Amino acid sequence: MKFCPRCGSGNIGWVLPQDRSKWECKDCGYVGAFIIEDGEIADEIREEYIKNKGKIED
Numbered sequence: 001m002k003f004c005p006r007c008g009s010g011n012i013g014w015v016l017p018q019d020r021s022k023w024e025c026k027d028c029g030y031v032g033a034f035i036i037e038d039g040e041i042a043d044e045i046r047e048e049y050i051k052n053k054g055k056i057e058d
């Protein structure tokens, strides 16, 4: 399982199927080579992201 390093979402895929070094997050729009493969770290990122997102929307 792979996760977005910005928002912790598992909803990520390749930007281009031919270029498997670049990932794109369908939830927050992150694009990059770095991804998280540890579900516990992803959970922490997800919590922080949702908290911060809430602050911005308020």
Ligand SMILES: [Zn+2]
Binding pocket: 004, 005, 006, 007, 008, 009, 025, 026, 027, 028, 029, 030
């Ligand atoms: Zn994301």
